[in-house]
Amino acid sequence: MNEMKFTGSKEYVASPELMAAVDVARALEKPLLIKGEPGTGKTMLAEAISQAFNMPLYIWNIKSTTKAQDGLYVYDTIQRLYDSQFGEEGVDDIKRYIKLGKLGEAFKSEEQVILLIDEIDKADLEFPNDLLWELDKMEFYIHETRETIKAKTRPIVIITSNAEKELPDAFLRRCIFHYIAFPEKEEMDEIVRVHFDNIDENLLKQAMDTFYWIRSIKEVRKKPSTSELIDWLNALTIGGIDPEIIRTKLPYLGVLIKKDEDVEIVNKRKIY
Amino acid sequence: MFTDFLYVLREKGLNVSLTEWITFMDALDKGLAYSSLEGLYNLGRMILVKTESDYDKFDMAFMEYFKNVHIDMEMPPEIIMKFLDKGEMDTSKLNADIYSYIQKRDMAETKRMYRERVTEQNQEHNGGNYWIGTSGGSAFGHSGRNPGGLRIGGHPGQQSAFQVMGERKYQDFRHDKTLDIRQFQMAFRRLRQFSAKLDVAKTELDLDKTIDSTCNNGGYLKLEFDKPRKNSVKLLLLFDCGGTMMPFSELCNDLFQAVHKANHFKDVKTYYFHNCIYSKVYKDAECEMGNWVDLDYLFRHTDKDYKVIIVGDAQMAPEELFDVNGNYRGPNDGRSGYEWNKLLRDKYKKAIWLNPRFHGKLNDLAWMESERTLAEIYDMYPLTIDGLKAGITKLMAPR
Numbered sequence: 001m002n003e004m005k006f007t008g009s010k011e012y013v014a015s016p017e018l019m020a021a022v023d024v025a026r027a028l029e030k031p032l033l034i035k036g037e038p039g040t041g042k043t044m045l046a047e048a049i050s051q052a053f054n055m056p057l058y059i060w061n062i063k064s065t066t067k068a069q070d071g072l073y074v075y076d077t078i079q080r081l082y083d084s085q086f087g088e089e090g091v092d093d094i095k096r097y098i099k100l101g102k103l104g105e106a107f108k109s110e111e112q113v114i115l116l117i118d119e120i121d122k123a124d125l126e127f128p129n130d131l132l133w134e135l136d137k138m139e140f141y142i143h144e145t146r147e148t149i150k151a152k153t154r155p156i157v158i159i160t161s162n163a164e165k166e167l168p169d170a171f172l173r174r175c176i177f178h179y180i181a182f183p184e185k186e187e188m189d190e191i192v193r194v195h196f197d198n199i200d201e202n203l204l205k206q207a208m209d210t211f212y213w214i215r216s217i218k219e220v221r222k223k224p225s226t227s228e229l230i231d232w233l234n235a236l237t238i239g240g241i242d243p244e245i246i247r248t249k250l251p252y253l254g255v256l257i258k259k260d261e262d263v264e265i266v267n268k269r270k271i272y
Numbered sequence: 273m274f275t276d277f278l279y280v281l282r283e284k285g286l287n288v289s290l291t292e293w294i295t296f297m298d299a300l301d302k303g304l305a306y307s308s309l310e311g312l313y314n315l316g317r318m319i320l321v322k323t324e325s326d327y328d329k330f331d332m333a334f335m336e337y338f339k340n341v342h343i344d345m346e347m348p349p350e351i352i353m354k355f356l357d358k359g360e361m362d363t364s365k366l367n368a369d370i371y372s373y374i375q376k377r378d379m380a381e382t383k384r385m386y387r388e389r390v391t392e393q394n395q396e397h398n399g400g401n402y403w404i405g406t407s408g409g410s411a412f413g414h415s416g417r418n419p420g421g422l423r424i425g426g427h428p429g430q431q432s433a434f435q436v437m438g439e440r441k442y443q444d445f446r447h448d449k450t451l452d453i454r455q456f457q458m459a460f461r462r463l464r465q466f467s468a469k470l471d472v473a474k475t476e477l478d479l480d481k482t483i484d485s486t487c488n489n490g491g492y493l494k495l496e497f498d499k500p501r502k503n504s505v506k507l508l509l510l511f512d513c514g515g516t517m518m519p520f521s522e523l524c525n526d527l528f529q530a531v532h533k534a535n536h537f538k539d540v541k542t543y544y545f546h547n548c549i550y551s552k553v554y555k556d557a558e559c560e561m562g563n564w565v566d567l568d569y570l571f572r573h574t575d576k577d578y579k580v581i582i583v584g585d586a587q588m589a590p591e592e593l594f595d596v597n598g599n600y601r602g603p604n605d606g607r608s609g610y611e612w613n614k615l616l617r618d619k620y621k622k623a624i625w626l627n628p629r630f631h632g633k634l635n636d637l638a639w640m641e642s643e644r645t646l647a648e649i650y651d652m653y654p655l656t657i658d659g660l661k662a663g664i665t666k667l668m669a670p671r
Contacts (some may be wrong), residue, residue, distance in 0.1 A: 020311070021318045024304050028295060035324065077483055081491055172322040173291050179324035 012041065012048035013191045021178040022049060028176065031117075031135055031157035033167075036180030039225025041191075042160040046116035049156065057114045058155070060102035062122045068130030071103035071117075072140045073149075094144045103131075104149055107138060112153040121161040128171035136174065183226065185212060195230050196237075203243040207233055210247050214256065219265045224256045232256045277337045281320065284333040288320045295319050309338065325657075456530030459660045463579070463667065464503045464536065476500045506539040507531065508574060508620070512584030513557050514547035520628040523655060524583055527626075541574065547588045548609035549616060550599045567612060571619050579667045580616070580623035582650065586643040587629065593642050610645065617649050624663040630654035 006022040008014040014022075022045075025032035034042045050057035060071055076097040084091045100108060106115040120128060134140050135157060139150035159175065161167065183191060185208065192204065211232070215223050224232075235252040245251065250270055257263050281288050296319045305311040313334055321330045474497040481496035488494075509531060511517075511524055531540055543553035543565070552564040592598040593609045607615075617623055630652065631640055646652065651666050653659035 017314050017318075020314050024299060024315060024318060027302055027304055028299055030295070033322075077487055081487060085491060167322075169287075169289075169322075173289050175322065176318050177322045178318055179327065181324075 006049060006052055009048040009051045011194055012044055013187070013194055014045070014048070015180075015187065018045070018178055018180065021176055025176040026156055029154050031159050031175045033159045033161060033172070033175040033177050034180060035161045035177070037182055037223075037225060038162060039227040040180040040182060041226065042180060043116070043118055046114055046118075046158045046160075049158065050114045053114070053156075055112055055114050055156070056109065057116060058102050058106040058109075059116045059118060061118050062120050062127070064122050064124075066123045066127070068127055068134075069101075071101040071131070072134065073101055073104050073142055074099045075144050098142060098145060100149070103134060104140070106155045107140075107149050107151040109155075110152065113155045115155040115157045117157065117159045119162060120159050121167065125168070129168050132170060132174065182215075188226070188229070191226060192230065192233065196233065199233065199237065200243060203236060203241070203246070204233070206243045206246040207236060210250070211256070213247075214266055217265065217269060220257070220262045222257070222259050222262060228256050274337075277316075277333070280337045281330070281333045284329045284336075286321065286326055286329050286333065292320050312338075456527055456657075456660065459657060459664060460530055461536075462661065462664050463505050463507070474499050503536045503538060505537050506574075506578045507537050507541070508570075508578045508580045509540065509542040510549065510553065510580065510582045510584075511542070511544045511557065512547065512582075513544045513554075513559050514584075514588070516547075516585050516587045517628075520585070520655070523628060527583060527655070539578075541570075541578070543570070545584075548592050548598065548613075549582075550609055550612050551605040551607065567616065571615075574620075576619060576621050578620055580620045581663070581667075582623065582625045583655065584625065584627065585629040586625070586627055586646045586652070588642050590641045593645060613646065613649050622667045622669075623650055624666055625650035625652040626655045626659060626663060627652055628655040630659070 006014070006019050006026075008019065021032060034045060036042055046057060046059070049055075075094075076099060080091060080094075080097045090096050103115065106113050137150075138154050139148055141148050188208065189204075192199070192208075196204075207229070211224065211229050214220060232252060232255045235255050236246065239252065241251050248270065250266065253263060253266065257266060278288060278293055296316060299305070299315055299319060300312075305315045316334065317327065317330050321327060476498050478496045478498040481498070482494065485494040485496050486492065509528070511528070517524065528542070531537075531542075543555065544557050544559055545553050546559045549567070551567055553567060553570065554560070554564045556563065588609070593613075596606060596608050598609050625646060627643070631637075631643060632654070634640075643652070651663065653663040653666075
């Protein structure tokens, strides 16, 4: 089992540091916290790990209204109330109205699974603290049925954050942390090639040069990310754009840059 | 193991907890550093550092603790490698010229010198100061007395951690560096005070409580209400647009953008001043004569709960601050800038001053009289992430 090492996957290019972080998190049985600019493939990592290790993936998407309890279980009181008024059968069985959340499902699984807690910073500031015990012990207690749900094999927990909110220290102390830096040109080249089987070399070079040039303009507020570059390359290929005019005409710029002010800034700087 | 390293880390300002340190030790026991310096560096960083803004501090601490510089270069000829692999540890004395190149991280020059020696050298050298060898003072070889020397041979594996750290590519993320808009926004998120804690009417339907009460009520609907959760913070921003603030115009613009994009405030009022606050503040950054409002008017139209953030470098000449005629743009309504600032401070419960040129404790120098005086009136913080965070904490403090 320890022989299994994460080496990225066909669709996902991971840096050596990231691969090491995945292995360490696994070996130490601690959650792996991934932070980075939007579009650096934080969420894709969990999918890649799930594929590489051939384990099922449970995704818990966090929203601003998500509470820790939602991930464990929900007691559907309304349904029970409703059923009781119409004399449904089994109303006296509380178990029927306990619905496990993603964390609960992951714990209940027979085999080892990957649990992705996506964008944890979206939730309330206290949210991560409410999960400390559950993530440490990999178990929780259902009061209504007096039942303890305990993971048979500890899931590999991946947590992503866009750094919108600071996470509490007590939570951070328990995690392995990795920051995905924006890929350098060489690394980006590799990533792009994973997405495109055969791409015109000249087109790729011109597009990459332009992309990094735009990123280097200090005034551009929302810098284009990897996913935008890939969309752009797609558009350029489908549109059959002559590579020579990419740098001068900036075709389909809207795919790359979403803000009007930024488009203006880039257009002002382009060379004719 | 490496316990001293923990203290070096803490000295550099990294708040490594005992839990994390024990996890690190545990990981070392499990062999997760793969017996290489690079592995150790990665492992330490992922366990002990929890934000990219601290990566730089970690790099510095690591460099300091693991001073022996290990750089991966082309392998020297077989014969030299062979004898390099035996040898004892020895301590310091330098081979000045090459050491200084390494200090400057002039890798091209160091490599050139190294290559020169590899070509010149065709026999074993141990204990000398020039050739590649063991236990000497030369900058090349291993087990030598030259702490800045390059390790050649002696240890297995490739060890390029120094180069990674030497780049210090994470220094842009440091909190104490001046910050960008996203980080500003992040900091402003802390400026929240939910009305749920205030004395307002219960006007919002509380679904959870309603369900509970209805259940307790034997299934008959019973509605429950709660106070709405809205941010009640009101903000008054005052920007210095004087000439000395020019270098910081982009920074001020970022701060301005951050406040206006953070639409969670109940109200934001922004005004501008030129070098010092007098009886009038301007409506826009151009600070044109006439395009202003009286400070008195502002006082009347804002209550004391407005939280005031003043951004300026406090570099006005003392007479601009203390003289009743200090305002070159005309009347001050009989008061000096100092008095106007006092009035402003007294009007509002909470006010901070963010200074991009903050001198802190160094402000006892004669020409910093203005900064010193204003720092006595307002709580003054540097215009950095840490400064802004500290300032906002001050603004949010109950008293």
